[in-house]
Structure formats: C-alpha cells, structure tokens
Amino acid sequence: MVSERGLDVLRAIVQDYVASREPVGSKTIVDRYSFGVSAATIRNDMAALEEDGLIAAPHTSSGRVPTDKGYRMFVDHLAEIRALSTAQRLAIRTFLEEGADLDDVLARTVRMLSQLTNQVALVQVPVVPRSYVRHVELVSLSATRLLVVLITDAGRVDQRVVELPPGDAERLDDAGQAELRARINGALVGRLISEVDTALAALADELAPAARAVLERVAAALAATVDDRRQDRLLLAGTANLARTERDFPGSILPVLEAIEEQVVMLRLFREMELDERGVSISIGRENPLVGLAETSILAGGYRSSAGEVARIGVLGPTRMDYSQNIAAVRAVARYLSKLLGEE
Incomplete structure (x- = not known):
C-alpha cells in the first residue's frame, strides 16, 4: 500500500x-x-x-x-489536467474554422494537435454510412482528361481524374458535357452514396452513345470513391517528432515507425480504446498489444462526426510524455472538432 x-x-x-x-x-x-x-x-x-x-x-x-x-x-x-491558455484555444478554433471541407478540417486537426503536443497526432476518419450526394462536378483538364468531383451533405469533397479515350472526348463537346453533368446530378443529388452505382446504371440506358461512354468512366471513378468510404482510415501528422525524442527509445525508433504504418492494426487498437470519465483513454508502454509500441504511450479521445458517430482522435509518443498537457490538448481539439462538424 x-x-x-x-x-x-x-x-x-x-x-x-x-x-x-x-x-x-x-x-x-x-x-x-x-x-x-x-x-x-x-x-x-x-x-x-x-x-x-x-x-x-x-x-x-x-x-x-x-x-x-x-x-x-x-x-x-x-495527473492534474492543465487547462490550455486562451491563446491556444483561440488558435485551435481559428485554424480549424478555416478548413475548406471535411478532409481539410481533419488534416488541419492532426497538424494542430501535433504542434500543441509535440507528439505524433492521429485522427480516425470514420465511415459515413448514410452520407448523401450534394453535387457532382465535371471539370475538363484537357482534351482527354476529366476531373470528377463528388461533394456530400457532410461537406466531404472527393476528386478523381478520369482518362477519356480520344474518340470519346471528341464526340462529347462542351454542351454535351454540361448536359451530362446536369443528368448525373439529376440522378444522384439527394441519394445515398451507396446508391450511386444503381442510379448511374439506370441513367446510362437513357443516354446517347458518346455520353454513355464518358458516363461509364465517371461511374467507375465514383464507384471507387464509394468503396473508399466503406472503410475508415487514419490520418497522421508530426511523425518527425519521434526523431526529436529518439533518446526516449533505447533501441531504435524504427519499430515504432513500422508499427504506425500498419493502418489496419492501428485503427483496430485506436477503436478498442475505451474512454474513461474524463473522455480519454491511455495505453502505456507494454499495455500496447501492437509489436513495436512497447516504449510508447497512446492517448485517445473522442469526437463526434457530422453523422453523429463517435470517432477517435489522439497522440502517440514516448512513455516519457507530458500526460497532463496532452490530455488537455486532445480534449480541447476533440471538443472544437465536434462543435465544428456539428454546425455543418
């Protein structure tokens, strides 16, 4: 005792x-x-x-x-959780509010968190199962290249470049492309992204051959985007911070770098961390089941996405970290992120 x-x-x-x-x-x-x-x-x-x-x-x-x-x-x-300064809180809010879309906001989030903590910052980009199509844009990049932009109700923007065979590109002029864009939006706006394939297949039967050929490539690009949405992923920033604390890893930081590259395993570990009454979860040293992280600590919090689900946000660094400061930073950034996404 x-x-x-x-x-x-x-x-x-x-x-x-x-x-x-x-x-x-x-x-x-x-x-x-x-x-x-x-x-x-x-x-x-x-x-x-x-x-x-x-x-x-x-x-x-x-x-x-x-x-x-x-x-x-x-x-x-x-550990006593130290409150962030007024300047730090203002910086978080201002920096995140400048995000252009969901992906930009989340990228800004990990950059901000890594700067606040001097650790590797991680944020889970969750699957949005009931995301709806807000708009599809087609932008000509060249005679044979088309940029397909998908915008959802959650504010997420996905872009893919479609390569068009010269014959298809020549048969679809600017007016034809504008009409195709209008027809695609008429078929997709307001639909679940999971229904994109079915809606475009039905639309293809109504189009002229030239427009149908282009639509097939646009549909393939949108299908690939939808497939990406069905799996959550992890954004990281601040990996260079590990090099600044290399003395905290007696052997080598290489196993740590290899471990955080295992996205699927890291995501599972991140998701399985249960939040306590403070809204955080901390896995220290050999408590981490993932090989290579025995000399690290992972501190996770939760934020609420625009779809209402809770996803993880946190930091990874050596066990010799400022836990009090890092808890405060993770909680503050998660709170501002939840508020910002809830307003969209």
Missing part, C-alpha cells in the same frame, strides 16, 4: 523526469518540493515505490525513473 506522501513523491519523480529526461534523486526532490522531511525519509519512500515496481534505477546512480506501472498510477490518480 503506497502512502499519501509516497504518491506525492511519485508525482514529483514523474514531473521532473518528463521535464528533464534525467533520473530523479532524493536530494532533487527535497530541494524542489516542500515535503517537510529529510532526504533520508524521501529515500525510504522511493525504496517503497521501487519495491512496488513504480520506479526503477536505469543505472547505478541514485536517481530513479518511472516505470510503465508508475506512469499508469500517475495518469489514473495523480
């Missing part, structure tokens, strides 16, 4: 080690904190913490560092 003072000593060790990356000794604690006891008493408290597996000696010096178990106790019982 850890005493109250022992818990305070653990808090001091975690905070000092996170700040300095240097093992923390009893004299440092006495000098920096007002415990009102001698260094010998603090050493006894540290010995008890070490016996409980909460701290360890990395080498023969008198200093100690937190273990995964120590970080877990700190996070669960001792």
Whole structure:
C-alpha cells in the first residue's frame, strides 16, 4: 500500500523526469518540493515505490525513473489536467474554422494537435454510412482528361481524374458535357452514396452513345470513391517528432515507425480504446498489444462526426510524455472538432 506522501513523491519523480529526461534523486526532490522531511525519509519512500515496481534505477546512480506501472498510477490518480491558455484555444478554433471541407478540417486537426503536443497526432476518419450526394462536378483538364468531383451533405469533397479515350472526348463537346453533368446530378443529388452505382446504371440506358461512354468512366471513378468510404482510415501528422525524442527509445525508433504504418492494426487498437470519465483513454508502454509500441504511450479521445458517430482522435509518443498537457490538448481539439462538424 503506497502512502499519501509516497504518491506525492511519485508525482514529483514523474514531473521532473518528463521535464528533464534525467533520473530523479532524493536530494532533487527535497530541494524542489516542500515535503517537510529529510532526504533520508524521501529515500525510504522511493525504496517503497521501487519495491512496488513504480520506479526503477536505469543505472547505478541514485536517481530513479518511472516505470510503465508508475506512469499508469500517475495518469489514473495523480495527473492534474492543465487547462490550455486562451491563446491556444483561440488558435485551435481559428485554424480549424478555416478548413475548406471535411478532409481539410481533419488534416488541419492532426497538424494542430501535433504542434500543441509535440507528439505524433492521429485522427480516425470514420465511415459515413448514410452520407448523401450534394453535387457532382465535371471539370475538363484537357482534351482527354476529366476531373470528377463528388461533394456530400457532410461537406466531404472527393476528386478523381478520369482518362477519356480520344474518340470519346471528341464526340462529347462542351454542351454535351454540361448536359451530362446536369443528368448525373439529376440522378444522384439527394441519394445515398451507396446508391450511386444503381442510379448511374439506370441513367446510362437513357443516354446517347458518346455520353454513355464518358458516363461509364465517371461511374467507375465514383464507384471507387464509394468503396473508399466503406472503410475508415487514419490520418497522421508530426511523425518527425519521434526523431526529436529518439533518446526516449533505447533501441531504435524504427519499430515504432513500422508499427504506425500498419493502418489496419492501428485503427483496430485506436477503436478498442475505451474512454474513461474524463473522455480519454491511455495505453502505456507494454499495455500496447501492437509489436513495436512497447516504449510508447497512446492517448485517445473522442469526437463526434457530422453523422453523429463517435470517432477517435489522439497522440502517440514516448512513455516519457507530458500526460497532463496532452490530455488537455486532445480534449480541447476533440471538443472544437465536434462543435465544428456539428454546425455543418
């Protein structure tokens, strides 16, 4: 059973080690904190913490560092969530509100979160099962290339380039292309994206051969877009931050980089993290089941998408991270993201 003072000593060790990356000794604690006891008493408290597996000696010096178990106790019982500054909150809101569409907003979100935390930021881009077509645009890029733009009610914009055989392109002039665009929108606007294939197949029977040939390629591009929507994915930013903390990975950061490239596995891990009463979930060190992440911590929160479902947002970094600051940043960004998507 850890005493109250022992818990305070653990808090001091975690905070000092996170700040300095240097093992923390009893004299440092006495000098920096007002415990009102001698260094010998603090050493006894540290010995008890070490016996409980909460701290360890990395080498023969008198200093100690937190273990995964120590970080877990700190996070669960001792971490005080520090509020972001007014300037930081304003920066989050302003930066996210400048997003042009959903993809841009989510890309901005991970960039902002990586800058706030100096960690790798991750955001789950969820499947939107009941997304509706708002508009389809066709833009000529050249005589044989056509840009197909799909815009949904959720504000998401997908673009694909279609290559047209020269014969098809020559048979469909500007007026024909404008008519085809109008016919496509007439068939698709207001429909679920899952119904795009069926609606375009019915439309093809009504078109002239030249327009039908172009429609087939447009339909293939839209079908590929719909297939992409059926699987959620993960956006990342700030991977370079791992290199800045390379000393926190005694072996190599290569296994970490390889692990975060496994999108499917990372997504499953991300989705399975259950949020606590603070709205966050933290997996520390060897608690991470994914090979390569035993020296990292993953901190996840939740945001509500425009479709009403909860998706994950969070950070990944070394176990020696500022948990209090990172919890505050993840919660703040998730809150602003939910609000922004809810207004669309």
